[in-house]
């Protein structure tokens with residue numbers, strides 16, 4: 001059995017109505033948690049993809065979560081209904097992505113936008129940077145101001161999209177202009193508190209994955225803990241950079257606090273692709289059963305510039321990908337021991353999310369991590 005991807009599922013009726021919303025985002029790693037009933041999946045927190053027609057919303061969703069190749073998006077048909085994509089069966093990221101048709105009409109009585117915005121974690125507004133964006137800016141303003149009135153907790157994210165067609169100077173100028181105009185419109189409407197984040201994106205490179213990573217990270221309450229764990233892990237293991245990846249989407253859920261450079265991120269994404277592709281071809285049993293990604297999954301790639309890439313399974317959806325020097329990799333035993341502590345801590349972090357009754361095992365995790373070894377001699381974890 002290979003890694004599975006969920007199928008798109010159009011909502012019944014033109015606009016979906018959701019009855020109840022969880023207060024918090026449920027990021028679990030337990031199998032049982034992932035197999036919710038239809039009604040459970042309806043109440044999952046959501047990320048909305050909105051924007052004008054042909055701005056690239058469906059393409060983003062397909063490329064990031066369904067491994068569609070960018071060129072294939074040329075043949076995507078226009079979306080006529082809201083598409084509810086529940087990706088939690090295949091991914092660590094336990095939410096729904098709702099892809100809206102370009103022409104959503106807030107004055108349409110069947111569009112219950114209050115209900116929709118109330119259960120929303122992030123609203124991504126996609127602007128086609130290759131097109132005249134004045135109409136898109138007006139639509140952005142209308143959309144975010146409506147949404148903010150219903151739910152001021154929403155994270156508002158603006159993807160300045162299709163920037164592959166622009167020169168570097170043009171990209172920066174477009175971002176500056178859109179940023180300025182959008183914020184001026186908000187200021188004129190007395191909505192200074194409404195914060196918009198801007199990203200330059202394209203499905204033809206890794207920028208769309210990076211932007212989506214940042215959007216998702218803002219919705220993960222455990223993010224500071226994950227960052228701390230990664231910091232402790234890398235500093236005690238001689239690792240330069242480590243990413244915690246959602247394997248299916250190649251979104252990074254967390255990284256250590258050193259700055260992210262695009263090249264390192266791309267390298268790690270490519271490694272995941274190679275590992276999963278090879279594993280799909282040669283890693284399954286003869287009868288085709290088994291999984292391309294499981295507890296045994298790990299890979300080491302040595303590059304010709306004395307850099308080593310090291311991938312290990314953390315949970316059935318997450319992988320840790322590290323970048324380190326060849327000299328540091330000589331102490332692989334130490335790294336593996338520290339990884340063992342790290343993995344255990346990650347599992348405990350997400351058990352907290354699953355069983356709300358347990359007291360702060362966040363502290364337990366941090367204690368466990370402190371037992372990682374600095375000089376090659378493993379100490380027993382307390």
Ligand SMILES: Nc1nc2c(ncn2[C@@H]2O[C@H](COP(=O)(O)OP(=O)(O)OP(=O)(O)O)[C@@H](O)[C@H]2O)c(=O)[nH]1
Pocket residue numbers: 051052053054055056057058059060070072073074075076077078079080100101102103161162163164165201202203204
């Ligand atoms: N150059 C370029 N083209 C893109 C990019 N993303 C999407 N496109 C193209 O834009 C066109 C429209 O994409 P869709 O994903 O169908 O747009 P949409 O916003 O879902 O459109 P509606 O369903 O009508 O609302 C397609 O031909 C895509 O190939 C990008 O990053 N760069």
